[in-house]
Amino acid sequence: MAPPHDEKAEIQVNEDSISQRSISNVLFIIAMQTEASPLVNKFQLTEDLDSVFPKGVPWVRYHGKYKDLSINIVCPGKDNTLGVDGVGTVSASLLTYASVQAFQPDIIINAGTAGGFKVFDLYGVGSRQAFYTPNLAKELSLKVGKLSTGDSLDMSTVDETAIHANDATVKDMEGAAVAYVADLLKVPVIFLKAVTDIIDGDKPTAEEFLQNLAAVTLALDQTVTQVVDFINGKSFSEI
Ligand code: SAH
Numbered sequence: 001m002a003p004p005h006d007e008k009a010e011i012q013v014n015e016d017s018i019s020q021r022s023i024s025n026v027l028f029i030i031a032m033q034t035e036a037s038p039l040v041n042k043f044q045l046t047e048d049l050d051s052v053f054p055k056g057v058p059w060v061r062y063h064g065k066y067k068d069l070s071i072n073i074v075c076p077g078k079d080n081t082l083g084v085d086g087v088g089t090v091s092a093s094l095l096t097y098a099s100v101q102a103f104q105p106d107i108i109i110n111a112g113t114a115g116g117f118k119v120f121d122l123y124g125v126g127s128r129q130a131f132y133t134p135n136l137a138k139e140l141s142l143k144v145g146k147l148s149t150g151d152s153l154d155m156s157t158v159d160e161t162a163i164h165a166n167d168a169t170v171k172d173m174e175g176a177a178v179a180y181v182a183d184l185l186k187v188p189v190i191f192l193k194a195v196t197d198i199i200d201g202d203k204p205t206a207e208e209f210l211q212n213l214a215a216v217t218l219a220l221d222q223t224v225t226q227v228v229d230f231i232n233g234k235s236f237s238e239i
Contacts, residue, residue, distance in 0.1 A: 018188065019237035026231065027105035027187075028073040028224075029096055031112050031174050032085045034213060036062070036075050038221040039111075043071055043228070052102045058086065059095055067232045074099045088151045089177035096181040107131070107231070108182050108189040111224050113216055114147065114172040115155075115205060116195035131188035136239045140226050145169035147191055149176035154205055171199060188236065192227060194220035 045062035058077030076086030148168035182189035
């Protein structure tokens with residue numbers, strides 16, 4: 001599960017330290033290539049072939065300028081042995097750590113897909129705000145909810161109990177890891193999650209996930225662009 005979230009304390013800290021600073025350097029952590037590619041095209045980013053990352057790691061970095069923003073999108077890349085996207089918390093935390101060190105972002109955005117629960121009627125794009133972004137959520141009509149993270153796509157009964165007990169409304173495989181590192185290194189972070197599958201629905205999760213991945217990635221792409229347009233030229237206190 002993602003760590004408990006004390007909104008009041010967080011707002012206080014944010015107000016004291018960073019609110020007037022304008023946002024100019026944005027780091028995206030995106031787990032799957034399918035999720036990242038449309039954004040790389042949209043923002044016209046270029047792949048960094050002479051990577052700042054350690055030699056041999058599969059991590060991929062795209063970067064460039066979009067409007068007034070300097071944007072980095074990083075992905076864990078394909079697992080060296082198995083050739084699949086390096087989803088999950090282990091690679092997400094390492095990649096986040098290395099990217100913050102290398103690019104010194106003002107803000108981290110973890111964008112990706114997630115499973116939703118039908119009982120909460122979450123069918124579109126959901127957002128968990130670790131950094132308090134009331135204006136952004138209102139302006140773009142984003143749903144705000146608690147995100148739960150675990151290292152499997154399917155939900156075990158133990159997970160289910162914990163997820164319900166903590167009122168989580170979406171479930172992914174990276175968010176808590178990114179939140180952990182962001183907190184460790186004191187970088188504000190927001191989460192943008194588009195729902196691919198209804199966990200408590202009728203269809204097997206993996207099947208539904210693959211069926212919806214392309215369409216949902218399109219929705220994610222549109223929302224991320226709106227978020228970046230909204231952030232452009234603003235300070236932390238304005239989002
Ligand atoms: N094809 C593999 C990989 C899917 S991983 C498989 O079937 O196992 C799923 C990715 O989408 C992760 O990056 C995760 O963050 C996100 N995701 C989408 N739906 C999810 C769900 N219901 N539970 C957990 N993660 C989900």
